Amino acid sequence: xxxxxxIDQGTTSTRAILFDAGMQxxxxxxxxxxxxYPQAGxxxxxxxxxxxxxxxxxxxxxxxxDVSATDIAGIxxxxxxxxxxxxxxxxxxxxxxxxVWQDRRTAAICExxxxxxxxxxxxxxxxxxxxxxxxxTKVKWILxxxxxxxxxxxxxxxxFGTVDTFLIWRLTGGASHATDATNAARTxxxxxxxxxxxxxxxxLLDVPQQMLPEVKDSAAEFGTTIPExxxxxxxxxxxxxxxxxATIGQACFQPGMMKSTYGTGxxxxxxxxxxxxxxxxxxxxxxxxxxxxxxxxxxxxxxxxAGAAVQWLRDGLGIIGKASESxxxxxxxxxxxDVILVPAFTGLGAPYWxxxxxxxxxxxxxxxxxxEFARAALQSVAYQTRDLYEAMRAxxxxxxxxxxxxxxxxxxxxxxxxxxxxxxxxxxxxxxxxMQETTALGAAWLAGMRAGIYPDQIGFADTxxxxxxxxxxxxxxxxxxAYARWQRAVQAVIGV
Numbered sequence: 001x002x003x004x005x006x007i008d009q010g011t012t013s014t015r016a017i018l019f020d021a022g023m024q025x026x027x028x029x030x031x032x033x034x035x036x037y038p039q040a041g042x043x044x045x046x047x048x049x050x051x052x053x054x055x056x057x058x059x060x061x062x063x064x065x066d067v068s069a070t071d072i073a074g075i076x077x078x079x080x081x082x083x084x085x086x087x088x089x090x091x092x093x094x095x096x097x098x099x100v101w102q103d104r105r106t107a108a109i110c111e112x113x114x115x116x117x118x119x120x121x122x123x124x125x126x127x128x129x130x131x132x133x134x135x136x137t138k139v140k141w142i143l144x145x146x147x148x149x150x151x152x153x154x155x156x157x158x159x160f161g162t163v164d165t166f167l168i169w170r171l172t173g174g175a176s177h178a179t180d181a182t183n184a185a186r187t188x189x190x191x192x193x194x195x196x197x198x199x200x201x202x203x204l205l206d207v208p209q210q211m212l213p214e215v216k217d218s219a220a221e222f223g224t225t226i227p228e229x230x231x232x233x234x235x236x237x238x239x240x241x242x243x244x245x246a247t248i249g250q251a252c253f254q255p256g257m258m259k260s261t262y263g264t265g266x267x268x269x270x271x272x273x274x275x276x277x278x279x280x281x282x283x284x285x286x287x288x289x290x291x292x293x294x295x296x297x298x299x300x301x302x303x304x305x306a307g308a309a310v311q312w313l314r315d316g317l318g319i320i321g322k323a324s325e326s327x328x329x330x331x332x333x334x335x336x337x338d339v340i341l342v343p344a345f346t347g348l349g350a351p352y353w354x355x356x357x358x359x360x361x362x363x364x365x366x367x368x369x370x371x372e373f374a375r376a377a378l379q380s381v382a383y384q385t386r387d388l389y390e391a392m393r394a395x396x397x398x399x400x401x402x403x404x405x406x407x408x409x410x411x412x413x414x415x416x417x418x419x420x421x422x423x424x425x426x427x428x429x430x431x432x433x434x435m436q437e438t439t440a441l442g443a444a445w446l447a448g449m450r451a452g453i454y455p456d457q458i459g460f461a462d463t464x465x466x467x468x469x470x471x472x473x474x475x476x477x478x479x480x481x482a483y484a485r486w487q488r489a490v491q492a493v494i495g496v
Contacts, residue, residue, distance in 0.1 A: 003072045004448045005062075005234070006440040007054060009079045009163050010242065011100065011264050014050065016057035017437060018065060018072075019444040021453055023463065025437055026067075029060035036097060041104040041346060044097035047085050050163065051170050055229060062230070069230040073451040075171075076238035076443030077222075078245035079163040081186045084138035086149070086160050086211070092174060094166075095146050095158065099138040102265075102304060102346055106137035107355045113137075118204060125191045125198050127276060127285030129353055133302065135162060136188030140205045153208050160211040162187065164239050168222050171236060176223030179213045181290035182244035190215070192276060192287055195295065218244070218289045219450040238446025240289060242439050243267040247288050247298065248446065249438030250407045251461040258392065258404050260385055261439065262412035265349070266306035268388045269298040270396055270404065281391035282351040289446075291457075299395055301350040301388030305343040307412055309377040312345070319370040326374050327417035333375035338482070339363045340383075340489040341376035351391045352494065360493045363485070378418045382425040383486040389426055407431045409438040416468075424474035425482060434465040 003026065008015040013032040020026045031053040036044040062068070082101035087094045099105070110130040113119070119130050128134055139160050143150045152158050161169065165179045184190040184197075189207065191198040197212050216222065222236035240248060243261060247269045250259040255273035260266060269288060276285045276297040288298035310323045320326055333339075340362040342348075347355035361376065393404050406428060412418050413432055423430045435441055448454030455463075472479070 002453075003067055004074055004076060004444045004451070004453070005058060005072050006076045006078065006444040006447070007058065007167065008242070008440045008443065009050060009054060009077070009167060011080045011102070014053040014057055015440065016061045017440045017444070018061050018067060019441070019448070023441065023445065023448070023454060027061045027065045029057040029064065031057050039105075043100040043102045045083065045100055047087070047094040047098050047166060050098065051167070054167055058230060069232040069234050072230075072234050073453050074235050074237035074447040075225070076445070076447035077164050077167060077236065078240055078242050078439050078443035079167070079183070081162060081183060081241035081243065082133055082135050083163050084135045084142070084160070085163065085166045086139060086142045086158055087166065089157055089159050092170065095149055096142050098163070099142065101133060103138065104132045104346060104355050106132040106141050109137045109140060113204070122188065122201060125193070125201065126188055127185070127192050128188055129282070129284065131353055132355055133349070134186060134188035136201065136205050136207065139207050139211075143206065150206070153211055156210050158211055159213075160207065161213050162241075164241070165213045168236060168239070171225045171229060172223035173226040177213045178216055178222050180216055180218045180220070180239040181287045181295055182218060182241045183239065184215045185287040186241060192285065192295070192297070217291055217293060218248075219291055219446040235451075236447075237450040238443050240443055240446060243269055243300070244288055245442035246409055246439040247271070247442065249435070249440070249442030250409060250433065251464040252288070252407065253457050253461055256396065256404055257407070259407045259409065259438075262306050262381065262408065262410035264306065264308050266303035266381060266385060268301045268385065268392065270300075270392045272297050272299055272396065277395055279391070279395045281394055282353060283388070283391050283395060284350065299392050301392060303381070303384040303388065304346050304349045306381045306384070307410070308345070309341070309343045309380055310412070312343070313374055313377055317373065319373060323411070324415075326378060327415040329371050330375035330378050331417055333371040334367065337363065337365060337368060337372050338485060339368055339372045339376040340485055341373070341380045342489050342493045343377070343380050344493050348490070348494070351387055352490065354494050357493050360489065362489045362492065378415070379421055379425065381412065381418065382422040383483065385422060386426050386483060389428070405431070407433060409433065409436060419470045420473070423470035423472050425479060427472050427476065427479055430470040432467045432470070434467045
């Protein structure tokens with residue numbers, strides 16, 4: 001058994017990646033699936049389509065490489081986090097479309113909970129803010145909205161899970177209802193200090209605890225696939241939410257190491273070690289990974305729109321034909337124009353947490369055109385990253401007097417122009433690794449390490465290799481002036 005199969009179930013597509021015994025990518029299969037937008041600010045997925053694409057890509061990559069299930073030592077799963085599925089325990093069918101992490105429909109529920117004075121208790125136990133982003137209020141909404149759902153949940157007929165849990169349940173034929181600590185920590189219902197579901201919070205949300213999955217280490221026995229899926233049973237040995245999997249794949253195992261992943265959104269995690277650091281700057285406190293029953297904590301900042309801003313250039317404005325053209329176009333922008341885009345298309349995430357505000361463009365002139373729009377879109381990612389970087393560094397350095405090492409990954413990190421802009425606007429070095437499949441690699445390493453074919457943490461960290469380090473070229477005065485313009489623009493959209 002010389003392969004590990006990583007399932008990377010993302011927000012817009014599902015991928016299956018086969019890693020060989022040397023932790024190198026042997027083959028990849030990918031399939032997009034439908035995004036549903038029933039109302040403004042609402043985002044849904046069809047759980048059946050998620051399942052079907054998962055099985056399809058696994059079978060496809062195995063067929064293309066002529067790999068059978070007997071060649072696979074284990075499966076690692078990484079997934080879009082917070083996305084919420086509630087399904088029938090008997091039939092396995094979801095009672096409602098999956099409510100995606102981007103969805104804002106529960107903003108009123110969160111506001112009511114804040115007004116009732118629950119925010120401090122929730123933050124203390126979960127490390128999270130009362131925001132529609134997380135799973136708990138999404139479960140409540142489904143139970144409150146789908147006819148008969150609350151009665152069926154009370155009777156033990158319904159199960160809840162994030163996407164990893166739903167896939168595990170399906171892959172094992174309903175034998176395993178489980179998740180890992182990193183995904184549990186994103187539900188708004190898990191006590192990250194005590195390592196168990198919080199009955200106080202689940203009662204507050206009126207979510208029966210019998211709906212909740214068993215929480216395991218990130219590398220653990222999650223069950224075995226039923227034979228009809230891949231041919232013969234294969235053990236599921238590793239699970240981590242996508243941003244934590246990328247943290248693992250970047251080998252950010254030491255306190256002070258930070259990774260920033262640029263996909264649809266941007267998510268930065270800073271390893272803070274054995275003890276949770278309470279943010280003074282509206283960052284989230286979460287679990288980076290859990291091994292041998294011991295959690296390692298992180299500060300996290302979430303940007304809702306990163307690569308999605310490039311998709312907007314392509315699909316909304318039609319000024320580029322493919323995402324890779326954005327950096328080339330941005331490089332042609334008039335340096336004399338200071339166009340700022342605040343891409344609050346679905347509100348602003350950390351450190352602002354303003355779900356109701358919307359985006360804006362500032363500094364437009366008669367000569368502003370596609371190149372200036374492209375530059376503004378890419379720079380918006382750098383500005384938002386700096387918001388996170390400054391907040392995390394303040395929390396971390398104030399607490400421990402350590403400096404931060406930044407590693408980047410995700411689709412946008414392939415753009416030299418974007419990464420140089422990031423380094424310039426941060427005023428810090430940015431390290432891009434040779435291995436770009438860090439999210440899938442993190443899930444694969446968890447499974448491969450558990451299976452005994454991959455090295456331990458120290459050995460794995462030694463395999464990390466630098467592709468390029470970007471260092472700041474912008475003058476400090478220009479950097480600070482640009483960031484001040486960004487901050488004024490953000491306050492303007494919040495004030496609308």
